[in-house]
Amino acid sequence: MPRSAVRPYSHYSRDAAVLLGQLIRRGRIERKITAAELAQRAGLSRGLVQRIEKGDPGCAIGAAFEAAAIVGVRLFDADQAALSDLVTANQAMLALLPQAARASRIEAKDDF
Amino acid sequence: MPRSAVRPYSHYSRDAAVLLGQLIRRGRIERKITAAELAQRAGLSRGLVQRIEKGDPGCAIGAAFEAAAIVGVRLFDADQAALSDLVTANQAMLALLPQAARASRIEAKDDF
DNA sequence: ATTTTGTGATCTATTTATAGATCATAATGG
DNA sequence: CCATTATGATCTATAAATAGATCACAAAAT
Numbered sequence: 001m002p003r004s005a006v007r008p009y010s011h012y013s014r015d016a017a018v019l020l021g022q023l024i025r026r027g028r029i030e031r032k033i034t035a036a037e038l039a040q041r042a043g044l045s046r047g048l049v050q051r052i053e054k055g056d057p058g059c060a061i062g063a064a065f066e067a068a069a070i071v072g073v074r075l076f077d078a079d080q081a082a083l084s085d086l087v088t089a090n091q092a093m094l095a096l097l098p099q100a101a102r103a104s105r106i107e108a109k110d111d112f
Numbered sequence: 113m114p115r116s117a118v119r120p121y122s123h124y125s126r127d128a129a130v131l132l133g134q135l136i137r138r139g140r141i142e143r144k145i146t147a148a149e150l151a152q153r154a155g156l157s158r159g160l161v162q163r164i165e166k167g168d169p170g171c172a173i174g175a176a177f178e179a180a181a182i183v184g185v186r187l188f189d190a191d192q193a194a195l196s197d198l199v200t201a202n203q204a205m206l207a208l209l210p211q212a213a214r215a216s217r218i219e220a221k222d223d224f
Numbered sequence: 225a226t227t228t229t230g231t232g233a234t235c236t237a238t239t240t241a242t243a244g245a246t247c248a249t250a251a252t253g254g
Numbered sequence: 255c256c257a258t259t260a261t262g263a264t265c266t267a268t269a270a271a272t273a274g275a276t277c278a279c280a281a282a283a284t
Contacts (some may be wrong), residue, residue: 015199101147107268194266210252212259
């Protein structure tokens with residue numbers, strides 16, 4: 001919530017960010033990688049790695065995901081190939097849904 | 113990779129961001145919520161919602177997670193209570209690990 | 225077909241995140 | 255213990271993200 005965090009984050013999204021940070025830190029330490037090393041490998045500054053591991057909601061999602069990938073945290077319970085497949089599958093799903101939201105007749109039945 | 117994206121994002125993290133965006137858009141449309149409505153409820157601008165749904169890696173992770181929460185996208189396959197429990201459990205886990213990374217003798221065996 | 229409305233894209237002002245230092249502290253290995 | 259080094263915190267300059275418009279277009283309902 002960028003602009004002068006007037007509205008607070010929900011408990012859910014805050015916890016999600018914190019959990020991701022914990023998983024990254026855990027993965028990093030278990031692999032015996034220093035924060036500076038992770039930062040370098042991810043192309044980030046060490047300070048940013050610190051904030052990511054702390055669960056700071058203001059961090060760029062790409063930076064956090066990159067760090068996660070390096071220390072072996074699996075996003076969406078999927079490896080690289082599975083993730084790619086999910087993206088493709090969802091593309092197809094989205095093509096079937098109405099493109100603008102209002103009352104419509106398509107009742108999406110499947111989910112995966 | 114904020115500062116002058118000198119290093120590219122990995123395929124994995126880019127896909128993860130795109131997938132999250134897709135899931136959010138899908139959840140939003142299935143719930144017949146407009147982008148403007150989602151933006152308002154999440155405390156974001158409509159433009160930011162657009163970027164999040166597109167999978168822009170530069171978006172704040174808190175903003176993306178907030179939008180996800182509102183349209184019912186489950187992060188880490190967990191509902192609010194489960195997420196909170198995971199955070200607590202991980203806190204305990206992290207307490208057992210060495211606090212700085214170098215050669216150590218603790219061989220982390222469990223994962224969950 | 226018409227009208228309404230959601231969406232996508234673009235622009236600017238402003239806030240904010242980030243890189244890159246530095247310093248103090250704590251934890252690790254010897 | 256001692257030496258080393260990883261971490262945490264803080265500061266500044268700069269780049270980037272965000273809010274808030276506006277506009278054209280597409281899509282949906284009547």
